[in-house]
Amino acid sequence: MNRRLILILVAALVVAVPLSLLAGQVWIDPIAPTTRNAALILFELRLPRAALALVIGAGLGVSGAAMQGYLRNPLADPGLFGIAPGAALGAVLSFWTGYAASVWLLPVFALVGAGGAMALLALIAGREGGVALFTMAGLMIASLAGALTSLAISLSPTPFAMSEIVTWLMGALADRSWREVGIAAPLTLAGVGVLMSAGRGLDALTLGDAAARSLGLEPGRLQARMIVGVGLAVGAAVAVAGVIGFVGLMVPHLVRPLTDRRPSSLMVPSALAGALLLLVADCLCRMLPLSGGELRLGIALSLLGAPFFLKLLLDMRRGLA
Amino acid sequence: MTTTLGCVNLSLADRLTDLTLSLHEGEVTAICGPNGAGKSTLLSCLGGLVAADGGLVTLGGRLLRNVPAQERARCIGYLPQSPEIAWDVSVEVLVSLGRLPWGDAGAQAGRDAIEEAIAAMDLGALRNRRISRLSGGERARALMARVLATGPAWLFADEPLANLDLRHAIALMRRFREQGSKGRGVVLVLHDLATAMNFADRVIVLDQGRLAADGEPAHALRSEVIEQVWRCKAGWLGERGMRALSLG
Numbered sequence: 001m002n003r004r005l006i007l008i009l010v011a012a013l014v015v016a017v018p019l020s021l022l023a024g025q026v027w028i029d030p031i032a033p034t035t036r037n038a039a040l041i042l043f044e045l046r047l048p049r050a051a052l053a054l055v056i057g058a059g060l061g062v063s064g065a066a067m068q069g070y071l072r073n074p075l076a077d078p079g080l081f082g083i084a085p086g087a088a089l090g091a092v093l094s095f096w097t098g099y100a101a102s103v104w105l106l107p108v109f110a111l112v113g114a115g116g117a118m119a120l121l122a123l124i125a126g127r128e129g130g131v132a133l134f135t136m137a138g139l140m141i142a143s144l145a146g147a148l149t150s151l152a153i154s155l156s157p158t159p160f161a162m163s164e165i166v167t168w169l170m171g172a173l174a175d176r177s178w179r180e181v182g183i184a185a186p187l188t189l190a191g192v193g194v195l196m197s198a199g200r201g202l203d204a205l206t207l208g209d210a211a212a213r214s215l216g217l218e219p220g221r222l223q224a225r226m227i228v229g230v231g232l233a234v235g236a237a238v239a240v241a242g243v244i245g246f247v248g249l250m251v252p253h254l255v256r257p258l259t260d261r262r263p264s265s266l267m268v269p270s271a272l273a274g275a276l277l278l279l280v281a282d283c284l285c286r287m288l289p290l291s292g293g294e295l296r297l298g299i300a301l302s303l304l305g306a307p308f309f310l311k312l313l314l315d316m317r318r319g320l321a
Numbered sequence: 322m323t324t325t326l327g328c329v330n331l332s333l334a335d336r337l338t339d340l341t342l343s344l345h346e347g348e349v350t351a352i353c354g355p356n357g358a359g360k361s362t363l364l365s366c367l368g369g370l371v372a373a374d375g376g377l378v379t380l381g382g383r384l385l386r387n388v389p390a391q392e393r394a395r396c397i398g399y400l401p402q403s404p405e406i407a408w409d410v411s412v413e414v415l416v417s418l419g420r421l422p423w424g425d426a427g428a429q430a431g432r433d434a435i436e437e438a439i440a441a442m443d444l445g446a447l448r449n450r451r452i453s454r455l456s457g458g459e460r461a462r463a464l465m466a467r468v469l470a471t472g473p474a475w476l477f478a479d480e481p482l483a484n485l486d487l488r489h490a491i492a493l494m495r496r497f498r499e500q501g502s503k504g505r506g507v508v509l510v511l512h513d514l515a516t517a518m519n520f521a522d523r524v525i526v527l528d529q530g531r532l533a534a535d536g537e538p539a540h541a542l543r544s545e546v547i548e549q550v551w552r553c554k555a556g557w558l559g560e561r562g563m564r565a566l567s568l569g
Contacts, residue, residue, distance in 0.1 A: 206406060215418070218390055
């Protein structure tokens, strides 16, 4: 069942990637390109953008799948651990201090923010790390990072800095180059690798903490893998694209019924489906005729995600009744 | 492979005090006692899930805390109290989780063990059914098959009969006995004294973390012990194997 799903998703990507390269504010005819600078648009604008969508989508999809497995909760999302808000805070500080003007410093600040949130999480949750404590610590860090981000915005040195911060926080893939791909791809790949190695531990957790330990799970090790893996994948995404929420929530949830429902079976399909979702969403964003620029990807996904979340909650309520 | 399991002077905060026990394979041992007596804590300590602060737990002549988690998991199967299953997997997938300590659910040896466990618990017809669609009795059998799939020398269960009606409780106890007669060491935390009396080979009675009685059921659960530990006057009625507790 799993292999077929993976094949279908790969096939969908094989179709979607070339299509996304042709679509946009100007359409490019693949057979006889009449557009001026068609090669430039393809290789310098659309290809890096598509590559970034694939990388970030895969990272966020796997992170969501791993976190839902770890917290044994289908409502979990990378934002919950406080790692995405931590990365966002780091990036905002780089705008605030003006260091964002230097090309490499914005991502560095974001990764430091993600790393700081990760370290704080490990420090509070401790080495044995129960799931409830971990969730609460994550929520606390998320709320702290959110408050500090708002503080930084309200104390912006110039209106330009404020507008830059607010625009960046909305999350987008527009105007990204191969440089961002070069930053995000290796970090995301490393994060995804770490999370994949946690698959067996997450499967054991299906049976609860005590049974998982009786199956040989070492909770401290699994927690460390979760922190490093989610930190790398989500930190890298926020570093180059700003905050793009709900991918980690929606993707595993949509994919789960098509697998055997073990957390480890969910990882690869979630990576592929996350990549596909972000690619298609980004493509639709830039095709949508909108006066005053294009719809920001982060906003589009939040608009999509909120009703999805609501539907999940209503389903759960019905389940309880 | 014989793997004796025991503890010497085991203590844990104010929950267990100076317990020395040696458990035997091929026997069904019941741990009984009032609420808060330390039954589940003792089971967790013997299973290596909780580290004691005093004394030693030994498995096959080695200190349990020095046995790698993976190896311990292959040797001791543990069914927790009120077991949870986070995702709505099928019976077969649930049982396959029992092979995690071996990492061979996809290999021939692993598949054989999974098939054997499914057959031993009569789950063949239910193998593709989702957990949410099982009855309480079927669920209990599926969870036990998960533990059996590991092929452990020791089978631990904490209150396995909770939430089961009389018929299913008896059926499950028979299955535990069957596993004992196959040479596994079965250790159960049991609340119901009549079940312990009728099905166990040996009963360990705990009282406020201390050993109050240990031996054959008729000896360990005699009226004086029940009065001393549970503070109830009670006596046993009926024949061996079909005893009932009459409360005075």
